[in-house]
Amino acid sequence: MPKITVICYLFSLLCYGLGSWKMSALKNLNWAMTDYTVYVSLATVYFVLTIFLLVLGSFFFLARILKEREVAVADCISPKAEAARRVDKSRWRSASGVKVQLPSNYDVKLERRLSS
CATH class of the missing domain: 1.10.287 (Helix Hairpins)
Structure with missing residues (x-):
């Protein structure tokens, strides 16, 4: 697995954890409406960043697999x-x-x- 793929997957786990942490802060505390908006917005940004990093890491992984197949086919001829x-x-x-x-x-x- 390429290093960039592992890095993307680890950062996506980190962003998922931060998003979950922001969501759990909403359940435990009783604040004003503006605080809810800030925490929900931050949680949404973290979850979207998680999805983006997962897709990016999968893209790099797929690109490496296709490149290895292309080299293997070219070596056979x-x-x-x-x-x-x-x-x-x-x-x-x-x-x-x-x-x-x-x-x-x-x-x-x-x-x-x-x-x-």
Whole structure:
């Protein structure tokens, strides 16, 4: 797991704890209406920050997984195999071009020769 993902997850836990602490302060104390508004606003900010950090950490984790898969796929293909693929594609393109230019009575024979 990348370090940035762990950091994001730990800070999201911290923000969740702070938001819960602000909410518990509302239940235990009896204050004026302005104090409620401040504590509810702070708790909401902490909870939104928690969700944002979780999404951000998950994004970094997913990006690392996709990057590792891309590198693994690229390592499996050798340069010789890639060159052979390019040659095969060019042969098929030229053969189909010849097939289109020939009269219709030769199409079947040419197709049999290419497929065998």
